[in-house]
Amino acid sequence: MTDRTLPTRTPVFEKRLKQRYASERRFKALGLGAIVFSMLVLLFLLGTMTINGIGGFQRAELEVPIDFTEVGISGDAIQMEQGAAIQSLGAQGLQTVVEFYAAAALGEEAAAQLDANAWREVAREIIADESILRGTTTFELPASSDLAAGYAGEGSPEMRQLAGELSERGVLAKNFDPGFLTRADATNPQQVGIWGALKGSILTMLVTLALAFPIGVLAALYLEEYAPRNRWTDVIEVSINNLAAVPSIIFGLLGLAVFLWIFPNLRSAPLIGGMTLALMTMPVIVIAGRNAIKAVPPSIRDGALAIGASPVQLVFHHVLPLALPGILTGTIIGMARALGETAPLLMIGMRAFIATPPEGFTSPATVLPVQIFLWSDEVNRGFIERTSAAIIVLLLFLLLMNGLAIYLRNKFEKSW
Amino acid sequence: MSPAILFLLALGLALAGWLAARARAWSFRRADPGVRMAARPTYHAWYVALWIALPMLLFGVVWTILAPNLVNQAVLASPAAADLPAFGFQRDTILSEARNVASGASSAVFNPEAQALVEPFREAMTRYAWIGIAVSLVLAFLGGAWSFLRLKPDFRARTRVERTVMTILLLASLVAILTTIGIVVSLVFETIRFFGMVNPLDFLFGLHWGPDPMSSPDNPDPTRYGAVPLFWGTIFIGAIIAMIVAIPLGLMSAIYLTQYAAPSMRRWVKPALEILAGVPTVVYGYFAALTIAPSIRDIAQFFGASNPSSESALAAGLVMGVMIIPFVSSMADDSIAAVPSAMRDGSLAMGATKSETIRKVLVPAALPGIVAGVMLAVSRAIGETMIVVMAASTAANLSANPLEAMTTVTVQIVAMLTGEGSFDHPATLSAFALGFVLFMVTLALNFIALRVVKRFREAYD
Numbered sequence: 001m002t003d004r005t006l007p008t009r010t011p012v013f014e015k016r017l018k019q020r021y022a023s024e025r026r027f028k029a030l031g032l033g034a035i036v037f038s039m040l041v042l043l044f045l046l047g048t049m050t051i052n053g054i055g056g057f058q059r060a061e062l063e064v065p066i067d068f069t070e071v072g073i074s075g076d077a078i079q080m081e082q083g084a085a086i087q088s089l090g091a092q093g094l095q096t097v098v099e100f101y102a103a104a105a106l107g108e109e110a111a112a113q114l115d116a117n118a119w120r121e122v123a124r125e126i127i128a129d130e131s132i133l134r135g136t137t138t139f140e141l142p143a144s145s146d147l148a149a150g151y152a153g154e155g156s157p158e159m160r161q162l163a164g165e166l167s168e169r170g171v172l173a174k175n176f177d178p179g180f181l182t183r184a185d186a187t188n189p190q191q192v193g194i195w196g197a198l199k200g201s202i203l204t205m206l207v208t209l210a211l212a213f214p215i216g217v218l219a220a221l222y223l224e225e226y227a228p229r230n231r232w233t234d235v236i237e238v239s240i241n242n243l244a245a246v247p248s249i250i251f252g253l254l255g256l257a258v259f260l261w262i263f264p265n266l267r268s269a270p271l272i273g274g275m276t277l278a279l280m281t282m283p284v285i286v287i288a289g290r291n292a293i294k295a296v297p298p299s300i301r302d303g304a305l306a307i308g309a310s311p312v313q314l315v316f317h318h319v320l321p322l323a324l325p326g327i328l329t330g331t332i333i334g335m336a337r338a339l340g341e342t343a344p345l346l347m348i349g350m351r352a353f354i355a356t357p358p359e360g361f362t363s364p365a366t367v368l369p370v371q372i373f374l375w376s377d378e379v380n381r382g383f384i385e386r387t388s389a390a391i392i393v394l395l396l397f398l399l400l401m402n403g404l405a406i407y408l409r410n411k412f413e414k415s416w
Numbered sequence: 417m418s419p420a421i422l423f424l425l426a427l428g429l430a431l432a433g434w435l436a437a438r439a440r441a442w443s444f445r446r447a448d449p450g451v452r453m454a455a456r457p458t459y460h461a462w463y464v465a466l467w468i469a470l471p472m473l474l475f476g477v478v479w480t481i482l483a484p485n486l487v488n489q490a491v492l493a494s495p496a497a498a499d500l501p502a503f504g505f506q507r508d509t510i511l512s513e514a515r516n517v518a519s520g521a522s523s524a525v526f527n528p529e530a531q532a533l534v535e536p537f538r539e540a541m542t543r544y545a546w547i548g549i550a551v552s553l554v555l556a557f558l559g560g561a562w563s564f565l566r567l568k569p570d571f572r573a574r575t576r577v578e579r580t581v582m583t584i585l586l587l588a589s590l591v592a593i594l595t596t597i598g599i600v601v602s603l604v605f606e607t608i609r610f611f612g613m614v615n616p617l618d619f620l621f622g623l624h625w626g627p628d629p630m631s632s633p634d635n636p637d638p639t640r641y642g643a644v645p646l647f648w649g650t651i652f653i654g655a656i657i658a659m660i661v662a663i664p665l666g667l668m669s670a671i672y673l674t675q676y677a678a679p680s681m682r683r684w685v686k687p688a689l690e691i692l693a694g695v696p697t698v699v700y701g702y703f704a705a706l707t708i709a710p711s712i713r714d715i716a717q718f719f720g721a722s723n724p725s726s727e728s729a730l731a732a733g734l735v736m737g738v739m740i741i742p743f744v745s746s747m748a749d750d751s752i753a754a755v756p757s758a759m760r761d762g763s764l765a766m767g768a769t770k771s772e773t774i775r776k777v778l779v780p781a782a783l784p785g786i787v788a789g790v791m792l793a794v795s796r797a798i799g800e801t802m803i804v805v806m807a808a809s810t811a812a813n814l815s816a817n818p819l820e821a822m823t824t825v826t827v828q829i830v831a832m833l834t835g836e837g838s839f840d841h842p843a844t845l846s847a848f849a850l851g852f853v854l855f856m857v858t859l860a861l862n863f864i865a866l867r868v869v870k871r872f873r874e875a876y877d
Contacts, residue, residue: 020769027771031672034665035685041738042692045703218588226585236589239596245792245862246855247799249826250599253851256833257602262481265512279595286592312578340696343801343826347833369698369802376702376806384706391699398694406687 049391056389057180059190060148060163061140062114063171066101066122068133073097073126086123095119098141110166113147113159115190121179140175142190145382147172154381180389184357185371189382192375194390196357200270200350200365201339203358207274208281208338213331215278216285217320220327223286224293225315244283251280252347260348268349271361276348277338284337288330292323325412332405336398342369368394422476422552430469433560437464437567444569451569459573466580467563471555479548487515490540496532603855606848613842614641619849625812625828627843629835636842643850645812649822653733653804654797657818661737662797663790666744671774673745674752693742701806704735709807716819725821727809733818736803740793747792751785752778754873784872788865795861799854801826825850 073092098119102111118141125139126132143151150159151172166172183193219240227233255276259266266272296319304314345351350370358365366374368390375387441457488511513530518537567573611619613636622642631637669689673682709731716724755778763773779786809821810831832847 020772024769024771027774028672028676031668031676034668035672035677037665038669038692038738038741039685039688042688045695045699048703048707049699215588215591218585219592222582222585222589226582227589236592240592241866242859242862243592243595245795245858246599247796247801247826247858249799249801249829250603250851250855253829253833253848254595254599254602257606257848258598263484265484265515282595283592286589310574310578312581316581336694340694340698342696342698343805343830346830351834369696372698372702373802373806376705387702391702394696395699398696402690402694 046395049388049395052385052388053392054389055152055174056385056387056392057176058174059177059180060143060151060172061175061177062102062106062110062143062147062166063138063173064098064102064105064114064118064141065136065138066098067136069135071097073133085127086120089123089126090119094123098122102141106166106171109162110147110171113144113162115142115144115188117188117191118142143172145188145190145380148190149381152381180386181393185353185355185366185374187353189378189380189386192383192386194368194371194393196354197366197368197371197390198393199357200273200354201367201369203270203361203365204273204277204345204367205335205339207271207361208277209331209335211275211278212281212285212334216282216331216334217289217327219282220286220289220293221315221320224290225319226311240283240286243279244287248280248341249343249347251276252344254279255344255348266362268352268354268364268366269362270358270365270367272348273345273350273365273367274361276344277341280341280344281334281338284334285327285331288334289323289327292326292330293319295326296322325408329405329409332401332408336401336405339401340369340394340398342373345370346373368397419476419480422472422479422548425549425552426469426472426476426556429472429556429560430465433468433564434461434465437461437564440564440567441573444567448569454570455573455575459577460567460571462577463573464560464563464567466577467559468556470580471559472552475552475555476548479552483544483548487537487540487544490543491533491536494536494540496536599855603848603852606845607852610842610845610849613845614638619643619846623814625823627832627846629832629841629843631843633838633841641842641846643825643853645814646823646825646828646850647853648814649729649808649812650798650824650826652816652818652822653729653808653824654736654800655794657730657733658737658740658797659790659794661734662740662744662793665737666741666793667748667779667786669741670745670748670752671779674749675770675774675778689742689745692738695739697739697800697802698806700735700739701802701804704731704803704807708735712819721819724819725809727807727821728819729808729822730818732804732807735807736797736800739800739803740797743796744789744793747789748782748786751782751789751869751872754785755781784868788868788872791861791865791868795858795865798824799826799858801830805830825854829854 073089073094099111099114102114102118121141122139125137146155146159147163147166149155150161150163151167151174153160163172180193182195183191184196186192219236223233223236223240227236255272259272259275263269263272300318300322301314304318305311309317345367350366351374352364352366353374354364354366372387372390372394375383375390438457438461441453441460444451445453445457491511491514510527510530510533513527514533514537517530517534518541613633615638618638619641621644622639623644624639624642625645626640627636628640669685673685677685709726709728712728712731712734713724713726716728759777759781760773763777764770768776804824804827808823808827810823810827811821812828813820813822815822829847829850832843832850835843838844
């Protein structure tokens, strides 16, 4: 072929075209860059939390062999209920026994760095298995938070040296700490656990679900199926849309001014927290519910009416069952948001230090996000890892809930 | 009386009524097989069940709120309460201690004065619990008997039940209005009390913020309640720094996802962005405080900034911007998708490249929607609490330097309400005034944004 060009393809044109294509490529790269940046931030965030958090599920423990055949501790106490049994073992001098064997095995200096509550863990193991009292057992007991800091390469030089010596002898190591999932808050990072906060979260979420789900679904049904087009309906719709966008802290102020005024004795109770979060979650459920109801085709309604169903029968026998998967998806997403919510719960006093898991809906409690907030404020370096571990637990729960929502959406999604 | 027991009792009695009424309705038909029932037996059953359960539950709600006050009054009227201190904090402590012991929440009293009150408390609680149960049983019986006696073959039970159901539906949707009213009333009420102590003009236009919760609540110093530094900090962090991050990144990722990305990539990236939106704010706050803020300080120091703050506005703003990216992105996504494809096709047919089409046709056409999305994003950013509580400072500072410590409205609300101050102190009440301002501003932003979106949608329909 000859290199005959079209008359418009002048060199100037060629140059401009090249520039335009270059700018096209730049623009595309910018778009990709924005996405890559967002993904990198997400990965970095999750990565730091995971790396820090893995250490939070472990704790520094000292190996202490105890020969119970030589000490006269009686096992009678074990039949009692747990608190009394531990007290009875303590009265028999279990703490001294533990300290004595720790000193014998590790040396005086290291034994002083045993956690002050280490003997309670020995007591618990004895209660779980009485045969321990008839032989020699090696216990993994928590080190003091100073020694733990030394082991992590922080803290005072003496502790770092002591930790180095002990870990070389193989008696100090970081072990997985199952107690982290079963204990409640404490002042010492070696002794903290998240069960207290988790239980508080679960109780709070139950209250939220019990209030927000029925009210939200019923309101969505009313607005979508029955509401006459008039000013009242407009007011309801506007207030629901506005509530969905009101900052969460405002709901906290409402809870503080109204709920705590009605129930002054229930400060920081899951009941009040759940009621506050329910007001926040309800609009989300209403909006999701209306969309799900809207998606039910009119032919179903016409069919039901044609065979003589009343409007209420039509909605409760036909529309609601068909819209339910969509409503449930919206509800789970709303609940996931409520589970991660912190600010309104701070307002109604759920930030108190609570060392025992809540017993019911009216006992003082804290929730997982607030626990994370409280630990992040602690000065003790040992709390950093614990905080990240708590964050991992929270994120796992959120992932589970969102995964369930996506599963429901994919499984029940219908195109009519 | 525990509300749970009452609730279960109501359910059980309603079930009994349900079964009895259905049996009765069937008996009409058995007695006279030719009878034409006005409603199916199930509706008769529901009619009676509702008449049993609803009065009981309504009474239960009222009683749960009322009973503690009645118990308190009974205890205060008892002779044991005569030697209580007259008013104030100590009296409340003693009362609540005695109440806790009497209800079994704690095992022993700390104040010896409280010991004498435990018995009166326990007595009063038992008495009112029994009164509550008795009254609710009477109500259930009356409601059940009355409705049961009305059952007849030609009784229109379905209409009645459906009317009740409709009323319940209406009430459920009124909860939203009640909540809005509750928010406005509680904020306005406390704000008026605050403005009774501090001049609104001093509050809205004063340049110095530093309430002292420990000072005397009478005659507060109005020069310490100037909220302008808080407003500035909020705008600077939420509307300027965060938006500088969120708008370009959110808009560009929306454009890439809608215009360039292959469907397979879209399938993965969209959920990932949703994860970014679903991370709780307390986690972002921790991330900002632990990772971002110290590195920003170190970088600033490396470049010779003198004494940068470790609680800089920049750290909080950047992380908040990242949090907002998915929000801006999904709003932009929606408004770009709403532009008619004829406009896009026309531009491409004229020989424009894809990026030229996007920049010169799609984005300008979608601009109202994008602007509305940004307004919604701003309203979310200025109401965001945990990131700034954890990463920003509590010291008010009127400055345009992003490396300096700044505080925001939400930080101060948290600080004022979680401190030790009493509820009547202007410092505590100022939190409600700040909340009111925040509420009004977010409301206005949302209102305008929704209007813009609506008008914009109509323009292309």
